[in-house]
Amino acid sequence: MGSNHSSLSGTHVFQSGQGQIGFNLMNSLQQSPESDTTRERLAGLDVQKRVTDELKRLQNKEDQISKAMDEQIVAETVEDSQFNRSSVSRSISTLSQKLRNKSGPIDQSEVVKTAETAVVRCLRLNDRRPLDCWREVEEFKREVTRLEDAFVNKVVGDV
Structure with missing residues (x-):
């Protein structure tokens, strides 16, 4: 029933608003091995290739x-680090030289010697209970810290 309508007839004539499409054009389109889907696929592939080329560019x-920005950053960093590296x-070297010149026994102040003696005396008196000497130990730590700070200020302060 529907088989007669689905078969293709030999010639087709398409009419547009003012004239007919040329017979040669119609004939070449009908005899072309490409179908509409093939043409669409080729056109899609062409568009995809153009997009891919543009993305690569x-x-x-x-x-x-x-790369240019990275090179510029590296160049600026190298300049800054060389300046800092050389000054540091x-x-x-200046501090090392000063420490070599000042090497030798550190003079303990009388206050540190007195605090050390107090710790030793307390520990001897309380040999079974050394935790009772915490006040003397704290005083000794405080005096040693003060002596260290004075030494560091003396060495670094001369820079």
């Missing part, structure tokens, strides 16, 4: 810009 441009190394 943009990616390359972005990579070049990124000079400071270290």
Whole structure:
């Protein structure tokens, strides 16, 4: 029943608003091995290729810009670190020289010697209970810290 309507007839004539489409054009379209889906697929692949090429071009441009920025940052960092590195190394060598010149026994002040003697005396008196000497130990720690601070200020203060 519907089989007669679905078969293709030999010639088709398409009419547009003012004239007919040329017979040669229609004939070449009908005899072309490409179907509409093939043409659509080829057109889609062409568009996809153009988009891919444009993305690659943009990616390359972005990579070049990124590389240039990285090189600029590295150059600035190297300049800054060399300046800092040289000044720090000079400071270290100056301090090392001063410490070598001042090496030797550290003079303990009388207050530190007195605090040390007090700790020793307390520990001897309380040999079974050394925790009772916490006040003397704290005083000794305080005096040693003061002596260390004075030494550091003396060495670093001369810079």
